Amino acid sequence: MANALPLEGIRMANFGWVWAGPVLGQALAFLGAEVYKVESYTRVDMTRTLPPFGGDGVRDPNRSLSNHACWAGNGSVSLNLRKPEAVELALELVATCDVAAENFGPGVMENFGLGYAKLCEVKPDIVMFSMPAAGLYGPLRDIRTYGLGLTGTTGLDSLVGYLDGPPIPMEQAFSDPFNGILGGFAVLAALNYRDRTGKGQHIDYSQQEAVMQMIGPAFMDYTMNGRSAGPLGNRHPLAAAAPHGVFPCAGDDRWISIAVADEGEWQGLVAAMDDPEWTRAAEFTGPEERVRNIQELHERLAEWTAGFDDRELTEHLQSRGVAAAPVLNVADLLDDPHYRARGTFIEVRHPLGFEETIYGAYVKTSRTEAKVRPGPSIGQDNEHVFKELLGMSDERYAQLVEEKVIF
Amino acid sequence: MPDGALEGIEVVELGQMVSAPYCAKLFSDFGADVVKVEAPESGDLARRWGPFPGDEPHPEKSGLFHFLNTNKRGITLDVSTGAGHEVLLQLLARADVLIENNPPAQMRNLGLDYATLEQVNPNLVMVSITPYGQTGPCSDWKGYDLNAFHFSGASHRYCGRPGEAPLEHGTFAADFYGAAAAATWGLAVTLGRERVGGGQQVDVSCAEAIAATFVGAQNIGAYAQGGVFETRTGVGMPFCAPATILPCKDGHVWALAIEPGQWKGLVEVMGNPEWAQVEMFEDMFVRGQNPDIIYPLVQEWTLQHGKFEIMERCQAVGCPVTAVLTVEEAIEHPHLRERGYIVELEHPELGRVASLGPPFKLPESPGGPREPAPLLGQHNDHIYGDRLGMSADERARLRADGII
Incomplete structure (x- = not known):
């Protein structure tokens, strides 16, 4: 195994929240990038409040097990972006970064004073990655969705269900981790372009359009034959195989x-x-x-x-x-010999002092070993980032913590 | 036209159907030079799968093949022959990336496993996408998208009615998901070759990618700690309400009103019905515990209105309700037209035919389909002649032997 990782030396400020944005940071972090989630106790991310909690089960935004799995790999700094000093610090951090990412609605970063133009002032070749529901422009630009309902706008949900029946919802946002992972490709492509030309850019990643790629086969049937398919059951999408x-099978729900x-x-x-x-x-x-x-x-x-x-x-x-x-259930996943052999799920010790099971490298690389860090506590990297990276004095740091700028 | 973001990266694709071709398409649509290798005569299986215009099978008219292979150059090569194998190694000796989705045993038998290819080109990144991956007890199982998806836990946990069969996600969901993971990890490894000292194999199991990042993400910590797990309910989000797909006058909508402001907005749009004024219904969890009351009442209203009207009125009051669009409605929506997401290409056999634009926009280095998928062997002369420097005689001999 090589000591270095493929993306070592790449740094990213991750303003992404909930699921898709943090999964993007995770993908790049597993591959060696240095990623800092920017978040705050003033508005704790909803996913941090989801039970169950690790260790003794105390309700604590730093102990949500599902949050840890989804965010593992990201570091965390805490900044209360309602305060101008915090926005300044965020810009200072961005100035040291290759990438800044976010998955708010269009305009939210501008309202924080962290829009693309502003980021370019402190870092002219920054790659900014924006992942709103339906892109940065167009009639549906301001649409509000959860990941669940987002797939409704792609046509994909209309294909899920029992044959000739109504659409059946996928009960979790398939689009979130898919977009987080594919978003990594967008960022890396833009970094490659920057390395060749010196130019950064603002990536417009529409979650709707990315998910719609998956209906490509059904789209072709529509565009060539005018057919709009309905729920497929488990049948082959192109009716090319039977059974x-x-x-x-024998047993309960097997x-x-x-x-x-x-x-x-x-x-x-x-x-x-x-x-x-x-x-x-x-x-x-x-x-x-x-x-x-x-x-x-x-x-x-x-x-x-x-x-x-x-x-x-x-x-x-x-x-x-x-x-x-x-057809595996959740319990099977953890115990399955195949997933055991591939180290799909791993037990890690969280710095807060408990063991937890998260997923590790979901892709295997033969020469390098993914760097999997447990899910971050809010602001766990504050001292490193503000003092070491940005050169802040101890006094100033203490003052900003006191004033709840760093919070 | 500005350069593509991945200009200069040479990719060889030895793939069929969905996963490897889609992964390689992400590279080709953003400017990489992708050479797709197909078996002489038969070609990629997707050519036989359709959909075809008028349902008439034709190897150059498959919609699936057209969609998945834009901007690539196509050559034919029988890699199971000694001469064909040698030609492939010549291509790989100079390539940056190989993207493939063949069974691991087949690649070993063909002498195309990573250990062999690494000798030929230590800088080669080999991206292998299979249902189960290169290692582990199931790695030699035969499998398709359907098997991989159901092996991920996604269907048992999240898709289908209790007591009825778990459901696939309506498309080649596992293949697309695996392809996305392969593209990101494959590109990272390609760009990081200098840092780590050479190429490597990127081993993607479509089932594992979903099992880890989708199902495991939300469930595995809780199961490992508490020993209990949940299964599908047939309802979008069972712990609160409304949060599921409901029928409306002309189809279906995602009725989602969870947070207090969202629920207030929905109630207002429904015309403040008396039943919704009950105080306990202000709590999303209480609503979730009373689905038999809430859903029929909300549905009574949705059934009287169209999906676009419902979406528009709910969105206007901050309620994240969306229409469940059919494929036609999604494609024809003005939003996608205005964003240029539907593109048209000129294809020698299909004529003018539409495709989908790239999954994301890179304004400085735009991507997306520009050239249609290659005809079978369309670029043989160019690749074998210009790139590998084979003489016309050599090419003719290989053709006569059925190798190209």
Whole structure:
């Protein structure tokens, strides 16, 4: 393993809040960047108040377990941006940074006195990353959304649900971590451009447009054939595979996913089922017939899977070359041998003195090991940033803490 | 046209279907030089998947292929032959990045595993995107997007009605998610090669990326500490209300009014109905505990109004209600037109055809589709001749042998 990390030397002031913004900081921090969340006790981030809390379970904005997982890797400085001295300090920090990021609505940073023009005054080649719901301009610019409802505006939600039924909500904001992670690509692309040309820029990352990339296949069907698809169930988005679904297994709420995309896999499935007579019926003879009669096919298959243990059946089907996998629940994730082997979830000791389980490097790199720091306490890096990085005297620091500028 | 942000980065794609092609498209749409390698004759499987205009299959008319492969140059090469393998190594010897989504065992059998490629080009970054990753007991499982998504915990926890089958997210959700993670980590590793002393393999499991950053993020700490976990409810946010998708006159809306000001706004827009004046309903948790009362009453109102009207009126009073747009409504929305998100390209077989613009805007170095997806082998002469310096005779021989 190399000692250096790919993004060492890159520094970022992260004004991002809730989930997507901090996940962006996390992605770059895992890869070696130095990232400071800018936040304050004057308006504690909502995600810091979400239970359960680590250690003895005391309700404390520095102990929310889900917040720690989502924010791990970010450092934290606390500045009460309603005070002009705090805004000045934020600008001083930005002046030492390569990147400043935020995911407020358009105009919020300007109101703080931290708009792009202002940042350029202190750091002309700054890469500013803005990630509002629907971009920095356009008729929906000021739309208010949670991540949950945001996907409603992308068309994606209209595709989720049981076949021919109403849309079923995804019960958590899939868009938030997706955008946080992909936002990292935008920032790195802009940094590469800066390194080549000396020019920074203001990235306009519309969460709506980024999520809409995922409906590309459905968009093409609309633009070429005028069709607007409805909820798909678990069927193949292009009706190119059958069976393609989730089937019940033995036990409480246990399921298996099975996808068959070609004739070889179908023969494997038939063999795995011990060649039942129904598979030879005319309606299942070829891929087209199976896609056409998928409803009946799925009913037959569900009758067969229902008695089996999901993992045993997975092994059995895999041995016949069939793409099958258990449908995991949250408890399974932590105990699963595959995720254990890959170190997906790790136990870390939080500086506040308790063990907690968060996720580690969700992508593996062969030469470098991701730097995973636990979720930050509010202002944990204040002394380092203000005294060491910005050269503030002890007296001045104490005074600003006293005045709740650094707070 | 200014330079693309990733100009000068040479990428070779050995991918099919969604994950690796989408990852490589992010590179090509922002200016990287991407050469897509396809098998002679058959090409990328996506060419067979459609959607096709008029539902008539044609290898050069697949909408999926068109969407995922803009700005790339396409060559054909049978990498399972000795000669083909050698040609690929010539391309990789000078490339910065390889992006691929083949089963790990297949790459080993082809002599294209990272240990081999590292010998050829120590500066190469190999981005491998698979359902389960390069290591771990499931790494050699056969899998598709569907399997990976359901292996992430996302569906069991968050998507579907209790007692009914957990649901996929309506698209190739795991493939797209894995591709995004691969693009970010792959680019970081590429830009950091000098710092760390060379290339490396970037191992992305689509299932793991979602299991960690989406499901694990919100659930794993609580489960590890408390030993209890939750499962899907079929309701957007079950602990408060309204916070779910409700039917309206012409479709559906995300009825979200949680904080006091938002709820007050919704009540006002609904015309201050008497039932909403009950004091206990001012608490979002109390509303959440009474879904059987709240939802039918809110729905009675939403059913009388259209989705755009509901969204507009709620947004005007600070309530984050949004319309659940169909694909058509989303695409045709004036907001996206004004932002130039729908782009048009000229394709030799499809004619003038639309695509989606880039996922984000870099004003100094704009990205997005400019060139349509390549025809099968369209750039063979250019890449083999100009880039690798093969003579016309050599190319003809490889063609005759079915290698290119």
